[in-house]
Amino acid sequence: MTSRINLQVRMRRFPQGRVDPADFELVEFPVPEPGEGEVLVRNEWLSLDPYMRLRMDPRRSYVEGLRLGDLMPGGTVGVVVASRDPTIPPGARVVGTRMGWQLWSCVPGSALRTIADNGVPLSTALGVCGMPGVTAHYGLFVVGRLRRGETVVVSAASGAVGSVVGQLARIRGARAIGIAGGAAKCRYVVEALGFDDCIDHRSPDFEARLADATPQRVDVQFENVGGTVMDAVLARLNEHARIVLCGLVSEYEQGPASGLRNTRELLVNRATLQAFIVSEHLDYWPGALEELAQWVRSGELRYREDVTEGLENAPAAFASMLQGGNFGKKLVRLDDDPVIEQGVQ
Ligand SMILES: NC(=O)c1ccc[n+]([C@@H]2O[C@H](COP(=O)([O-])OP(=O)(O)OC[C@H]3O[C@@H](n4cnc5c(N)ncnc54)[C@H](OP(=O)(O)O)[C@@H]3O)[C@@H](O)[C@H]2O)c1
Structure with missing residues (x-):
C-alpha cells in the first residue's frame, strides 16, 4: 500500500x-x-x-x-x-x-x-495576474478613481501590489511616483518598471525628495505601508485627493502605530480616505485578471x-x-x- x-x-x-x-x-x-x-x-x-x-x-x-x-x-x-x-x-x-x-x-x-x-x-x-494584481487594479481605478494627468504616489513600490499600481498609473496616462527601501529597489522601479521617479524612504532627505518629485502635489495616495511613510505623503496631498488605504505593513509587527502628524492636510484638502479588502469584491476579479494578463503578454506590465x-x-x-x-x-x-x-x- x-x-x-x-x-x-x-x-x-x-x-x-x-x-x-x-x-x-x-x-x-x-x-x-x-x-x-x-x-x-x-x-x-x-x-x-x-x-x-x-x-x-x-x-x-x-x-x-x-x-x-x-x-x-x-x-x-x-x-x-x-x-x-x-x-x-x-x-x-x-x-x-x-x-x-x-x-x-x-x-x-x-x-x-x-x-x-x-x-x-x-x-x-x-502575483501580477492574481490577488496582488487585482488589488492594484481595484484600488487604483475604483477606490482611487485615477484620472489621466493626475499624480499617484505608491509605497512599497517594488513589491507585488505597488509595482503593478505604478505601471497601471502610467498605462492610464498618470504620473507615477514610487517609494521603496534602498537604492537598488528605487532604480528598478524607475528603470525597469517605468515609474517617473522613486524615493528611498530610508534616505535622510526623504521628505524633501518626495516634495521635489511631486511639484503638482498628490492626487492619489496608494498606501501600502503606513507610519512615517504614510505621514510624509499626507503632507503632499492635493485638493480632493483620494487616499487608497490598501495596507499598513510597517505597523503589522508592532503595537500601537506611530502617530500621524499631518492629519490637518486631510481637512484642508477635503481628502477622502477609503480602505478596502480585495476579497470582498469578487465580481471585479474576472475582468481585471483578463486585462492584467493581456498587459503582461504585451510587455506593458512587467513583474x-x-x-x-x-x-x-x-x-x-x-x-x-x-x-x-x-x-x-x-x-x-x-x-x-x-x-x-x-x-x-
Ligand atoms: N487591501 C487588500 O485587499 C490587500 C491585498 C493585498 C495586499 N495588501 C497590502 O498591500 C501591501 C503590500 O503587499 P504586497 O503583497 O505587495 O507586499 P510587498 O510589497 O511585496 O512586500 C512588503 C514590502 O513592504 C515594505 N515594508 C515593510 N516594512 C516596511 C517599513 N517598516 N517601512 C516601509 N516599507 C516597509 C517593504 O518594501 P520596501 O523595502 O520597499 O520598504 C517590503 O518589501 C501590504 O500592506 C498588504 O497588507 C492589501
Whole structure:
C-alpha cells in the first residue's frame, strides 16, 4: 500500500513583535482522500503575503485570527491529482486562496479557480495576474478613481501590489511616483518598471525628495505601508485627493502605530480616505485578471518574483519579507516531487 505524507507549516506560538521562524512548526500529516465535491491538489507555488501577519495577531481584524496549532493560511498554485468535483479534472492547474502552507491541499472544488493556458507563467496567478494584481487594479481605478494627468504616489513600490499600481498609473496616462527601501529597489522601479521617479524612504532627505518629485502635489495616495511613510505623503496631498488605504505593513509587527502628524492636510484638502479588502469584491476579479494578463503578454506590465526554495524555508522568508527583505513578489517553490512513499508492499 502507498500512502502520501503531507508537510504542513502551523503556527506554534503568537509572534511577539517581529516574526521569528521559531513561531512556526513543521508537521507531517497524512494526505486525505478527497470527499464528495473536494479536490486534492499537489501544490507547486506558495504565496507569502503580509496579511498573514495579521492572521497571527490575536487582536480584532477583518478576518478571524489563527489559533495555536492552526495551519498557516495562504494561496497556492498546483496540479489536481484527484478530484470528486466533476468540473475540475485531474491534471488541471488551479489556484486557490484557502490552500495553506502545505505540500498537498484537499479543498472544495468551489474554492478553486482553474488557470487557463493564457500565455503567462503559472506563478503569476499568485502575483501580477492574481490577488496582488487585482488589488492594484481595484484600488487604483475604483477606490482611487485615477484620472489621466493626475499624480499617484505608491509605497512599497517594488513589491507585488505597488509595482503593478505604478505601471497601471502610467498605462492610464498618470504620473507615477514610487517609494521603496534602498537604492537598488528605487532604480528598478524607475528603470525597469517605468515609474517617473522613486524615493528611498530610508534616505535622510526623504521628505524633501518626495516634495521635489511631486511639484503638482498628490492626487492619489496608494498606501501600502503606513507610519512615517504614510505621514510624509499626507503632507503632499492635493485638493480632493483620494487616499487608497490598501495596507499598513510597517505597523503589522508592532503595537500601537506611530502617530500621524499631518492629519490637518486631510481637512484642508477635503481628502477622502477609503480602505478596502480585495476579497470582498469578487465580481471585479474576472475582468481585471483578463486585462492584467493581456498587459503582461504585451510587455506593458512587467513583474519580478523573489523565490525561496522549499516549504521548510517559508517561515524565514516570511519574516524577512515583513522587514523588506523581498525584492518583488515573494513566492516559495515547493518540492518537485513531494510524494513520500511509505510501506510499499
Ligand atoms: N487591501 C487588500 O485587499 C490587500 C491585498 C493585498 C495586499 N495588501 C497590502 O498591500 C501591501 C503590500 O503587499 P504586497 O503583497 O505587495 O507586499 P510587498 O510589497 O511585496 O512586500 C512588503 C514590502 O513592504 C515594505 N515594508 C515593510 N516594512 C516596511 C517599513 N517598516 N517601512 C516601509 N516599507 C516597509 C517593504 O518594501 P520596501 O523595502 O520597499 O520598504 C517590503 O518589501 C501590504 O500592506 C498588504 O497588507 C492589501
